[in-house]
Amino acid sequence: MSSATAGAAGTSSPAVELRDIRFAYKGGRDVIDLPALTIGQGERCFLHGPSGSGKTTLLGLLAGVLVPRTGTVRVLGTTLSGLTSGARDRFRAEHLGYVFQMFNLIPYLSVRENITLPCRLSPARRARLKGADVGAEAAHLAERLEIAELLDKPVTALSVGQQQRVGVARALIGAPGLVVCDEPTSALDSDRRDRFLELLFARCEEAGSALVFVSHDLSLAARFQRTVELPELNKAAVREMVG
């Protein structure tokens, strides 16, 4: 087993631990300048900020797709900035769930195949399914997310709300320690949005996953245990707004 797995097994370490993060896209100025942020295990955290404040960028850092210029990113006890890019990819496949704002699905795979994708890419994640095989786990999640009847449909036949639920099922298969959602409800109307959040919370609780939920819609904040205002933390964003 890799050091990534060993670190993640530690129960005491927080889900997310950021220290002195600075990040700039290639050739640009700093987008993120964040002294400290900690999110506990199993915690449901709402990350709020206006458009362009660096929310998606921050999630990219958490997922290990982006690497900070300086500082350390620890996820589930593993220091991502210390890993090779291949090891970061493996870590993400094994321990992370990611839900996009929209277009969560690979168009040429069925709903079932989209849900099981992380298990196909990561043997470690597949091995974590307790007893159940990948198909049964996908069916179970689909049922809990009320999309069981869609499992063998092509993804192009799905509504946006259904697509987002399939995205959640994929993020949660194999019970990852951290689930990251990037404005997953922005394309849903308010009824669907509430039901979506309910289902998402229930599944995260079931899996014991910490949830980092990003949105510019502050009305959602009340449903979370904790709300973080990104512009308050992110000095780069403040500078941008002032200057």
Add this chain to the structure above:
Amino acid sequence: MFLLSLAWRSLGNRRLISLLTAASIALSVALLVGIEHVRMGVRESFAGTIRGTDLIVGARGGTTQVLLSTVFGMSVPNGSVSWATYERWAAHPAVKWTIPYALGDAHRGHRVIGTTAAFFEHYRFRDQSVTFASGKAPANDREIAIGSDVAERLGYSVGSKVTLAHGLGAVSFAEHEAHPFTVSGVIARTFTPIDRALYSTLDGLTAMHDDEATSGGLMMGPPPVARAPGEQPPITAFLLGTKNRFETLQLQREMNEDKLEPLTAIIPGLALQQLWQTIGSAEVGLRVVALFTVLVGLIGMVVALYASLESRRREMAILRAVGAGPRLIVSLLVLESGLLALVGATAGVALVYAGIAAARSAVEARFGLALTLHPLGSAEWAYLALVVSAGTLVGVLPAWRAYRSSLADGLSPKL
């Protein structure tokens, strides 16, 4: 395996473009492999122009000259071979049979050859002997057999009267009015130069010149050789078969060193091969053209893959989010182009085989070209391997681009 199915279904998702791309590769591969097949067929039938003859013997001169003037009815013979010399070699213990060839006259652009019944008995092309579509071989000096092209072009059939001209040109100044021939037979189509020639007896050719001499006709071509009455006139060349194939080289050497009359003896198979090497260089050009079309097909594929990348940035971001590294993304795209090339190349070969199966009998009847449905040869395998590996290799270009943009995009592709 998972990656393979991913690549396959990704291609299926862009079905029309994938099909068009594979089709363009298939067509170019079909061209390449088809040319190879036709080339082999042409070479086979060229090599089959004359078979079973061990040596062709003419007056001392160029090897190609002897081959062209006797077998192909082209060019001018080196000179003549005296009847005595011919008889001397025909009686050689190693010689089994001979066919005398007396060449030099023409009829409306078609060569007239004076020969004997031995020609119809021993001459072989593609392992077949000369047979008649109608009629029979000339039996006397007033009869003549004609090739199928001659019959077709000049509208002759058995019983037609033929008046010969002297010299090889199409325009005849001196028609041998005095000695008209009657067509005794039309030779079945051979798809060799035989189809374009006329065959009289040796006596027929002699009688024609004797009659003309007495009637004071105009003479073109080589001056008549002074000879005693009743003596056989010289011939142009003769073909021979040996009793024992292994004696051919020895016999060839002896003939080339003939002290009484300078001769050139050639082995037709070797001479054909040499000739093919000279005229066959056109095939290299064809092959280069076919290779270029394959290149164009591959470039088309790269363009199609490049064009698809823009709309696939979201897909790449999703793959990255579920843990796919850049290596997987590169592999996916390389696999896609490799699959396209493989499908295209396979379809191209299938196309050639289907085409040959459908057209071979028609082609054989029309052109005498025997296209064979042999299993994939090393050349075909080499082409397939070349196309598939080139296809996979060029797939690296769009893959590299996808890799770069997936790194730059992270999880938020700009759409």
